[in-house]
Amino acid sequence: MRNLNDKPGHLARRFQQIAVAVFHAEMEQAGFDLTPVQYAALAAIAAHPGMDQATLAGTIAYDRTTITGVVDRLTQKGLVARNPSPRDRRAHQLSITDAGEKTLDQIEPAVQAAQQAMMAGLTAAEGKELMRLMRKAIAAGNELSRAPLREAVSARS
Amino acid sequence: MRNLNDKPGHLARRFQQIAVAVFHAEMEQAGFDLTPVQYAALAAIAAHPGMDQATLAGTIAYDRTTITGVVDRLTQKGLVARNPSPRDRRAHQLSITDAGEKTLDQIEPAVQAAQQAMMAGLTAAEGKELMRLMRKAIAAGNELSRAPLREAVSARS
DNA sequence: TGCTGATGATCAGTATACTTGTCAAATACG
DNA sequence: CGTATTTGACAAGTATACTGATCATCAGCA
Numbered sequence: 001m002r003n004l005n006d007k008p009g010h011l012a013r014r015f016q017q018i019a020v021a022v023f024h025a026e027m028e029q030a031g032f033d034l035t036p037v038q039y040a041a042l043a044a045i046a047a048h049p050g051m052d053q054a055t056l057a058g059t060i061a062y063d064r065t066t067i068t069g070v071v072d073r074l075t076q077k078g079l080v081a082r083n084p085s086p087r088d089r090r091a092h093q094l095s096i097t098d099a100g101e102k103t104l105d106q107i108e109p110a111v112q113a114a115q116q117a118m119m120a121g122l123t124a125a126e127g128k129e130l131m132r133l134m135r136k137a138i139a140a141g142n143e144l145s146r147a148p149l150r151e152a153v154s155a156r157s
Numbered sequence: 158m159r160n161l162n163d164k165p166g167h168l169a170r171r172f173q174q175i176a177v178a179v180f181h182a183e184m185e186q187a188g189f190d191l192t193p194v195q196y197a198a199l200a201a202i203a204a205h206p207g208m209d210q211a212t213l214a215g216t217i218a219y220d221r222t223t224i225t226g227v228v229d230r231l232t233q234k235g236l237v238a239r240n241p242s243p244r245d246r247r248a249h250q251l252s253i254t255d256a257g258e259k260t261l262d263q264i265e266p267a268v269q270a271a272q273q274a275m276m277a278g279l280t281a282a283e284g285k286e287l288m289r290l291m292r293k294a295i296a297a298g299n300e301l302s303r304a305p306l307r308e309a310v311s312a313r314s
Numbered sequence: 315t316g317c318t319g320a321t322g323a324t325c326a327g328t329a330t331a332c333t334t335g336t337c338a339a340a341t342a343c344g
Numbered sequence: 345c346g347t348a349t350t351t352g353a354c355a356a357g358t359a360t361a362c363t364g365a366t367c368a369t370c371a372g373c374a
Contacts, residue, residue: 004217007272008284009176009193011291014218014306016169017361018298020330023166024362025301035329036166054352060161061171066331068354073329090339090352115164121297126290127165133279133287134168140278141175144182145332149171174331181332194360211322223361225324230359247322247369304361 015118023114030110032103033077037062039111041070045080045094046104052091058150079103172275180271187267189260190234194219196268198227199236202251203261209248215307223304236260 004010023036034042040060045051048059057067071094074080079100085091096104119127142148161167180193191199197217202208205216214224228251231237236257242248253261276284299305 004197005292006288008275008288008291009180009272010197010217011288011295012169012173012176012275013193014295015291016173017218017302017304018295019166019169020361021302022298036170037330040161040167052352060167061174063331063333064352065333065354066329069329069331085352088340088352090337092353115166117301118165118169118298119294121294122290126293129286130290130294131163131165131168133283133290134165134172135162136283137276137278137287138168138171138175141179141275144274145175145178177331192359209322220361220363221322222324222363223359226359226361242322245322245370247367249323302362 019114019118022117023111026110026114026117027107030107032107032110034103034107037066037070038074039107041067042074042079042096042100042104046096046101049095050093052085052088052093054091055150056094058148061145061149074100176271176275179274180268183267183271183274184264187264189264189267191260191264194223194227195231196264198224199231199253199257199261202237203253203258206252207250209242209245209250211248212307213251214304218302218304218306220304231257 027034044056044059053067054064057064075082081095081097082092085093184191201213201216210224211221214221232239238252238254239249242250
């Protein structure tokens with residue numbers, strides 16, 4: 001009988017489920033209230049200030065409609081500012097606030113701890129191999145999800 | 158700077174995202190409207206008829222509150238029956254209907270195709286190794302999520 | 315028997331994720 | 345220059361997932 005443990009789909013969900021739980025736990029212990037998505041978005045905005053929401057979505061491989069809500073919550077927490085773009089009146093320019101910058105610095109240890117905790121059962125070599133295999137599988141399937149990863153093209157025109 | 162591609166948390170989310178998309182695509186192509194969770198629940202009920210919802214949740218590692226909604230939808234589709242348990246008036250006994258059994262048979266090829274498609278970028282050996290590593294990491298972190306996997310105790314002690 | 319704690323199910327609330335559709339602005343093209 | 349297509353953002357609707365709470369019932373124990 002085929003067990004659930006033989007299905008990559010089940011294993012993927014389960015691994016991600018644990019990863020999210022670990023992230024939340026570390027974040028709470030550090031005294032912050034940031035979800036994995038919110039962290040990824042905040043870090044991406046810090047790295048590419050002035051990007052619009054669609055570009056942000058592509059950079060971290062999230063759906064555009066999901067990003068709307070994420071940015072809403074980050075704005076509400078005062079970590080991100082959303083301003084009209086001078087170049088495209090449809091778009092919003094995203095930038096990180098001072099509070100956002102500070103938060104990003106302070107949670108870095110918790111983020112590192114979470115990434116290690118979710119690999120706790122593996123040796124260092126196994127962890128590396130797991131990441132390599134996931135990267136390879138993801139690269140092959142990138143276009144299959146609605147939210148493929150898109151390289152952030154720096155401003156050109 | 159640390160790239161997203163070095164974070165197991167991001168890779169896990171991305172891989173799962175693609176896995177779900179692939180599952181949906183195969184399911185739709187086969188003419189069915191079952192989500193991954195609904196499939197897992199249906200298969201588990203078929204394998205252990207008469208189990209209650211809490212046991213089901215433990216068997217496929219889902220949160221109990223999530224299972225409530227999943228069973229609702231399966232019942233609405235006529236694939237699963239929910240009856241009061243004769244032994245515990247709090248509990249609901251779950252069983253698969255004839256339509257559920259038939260559906261389960263018919264979607265099997267699509268499920269297999271989905272499991273293969275999400276590993277398409279890997280060699281067979283790599284796929285096996287990816288599953289082994291995920292299983293190992295999951296085993297170590299099983300208790301960290303709110304919905305740990307629980308062995309379904311078959312009628313034996 | 316009465317009390318206490320554990321358990322099964324559900325609900326309320328929050329946050330992802332996705333589909334589909336709409337709207338306005340920008341861009342491409344003839 | 346005007347139209348057709350694309351694009352950025354959002355709204356509505358569905359389905360996971362989780363936290364925390366409530367409620368009824370069950371089981372252990374004094």
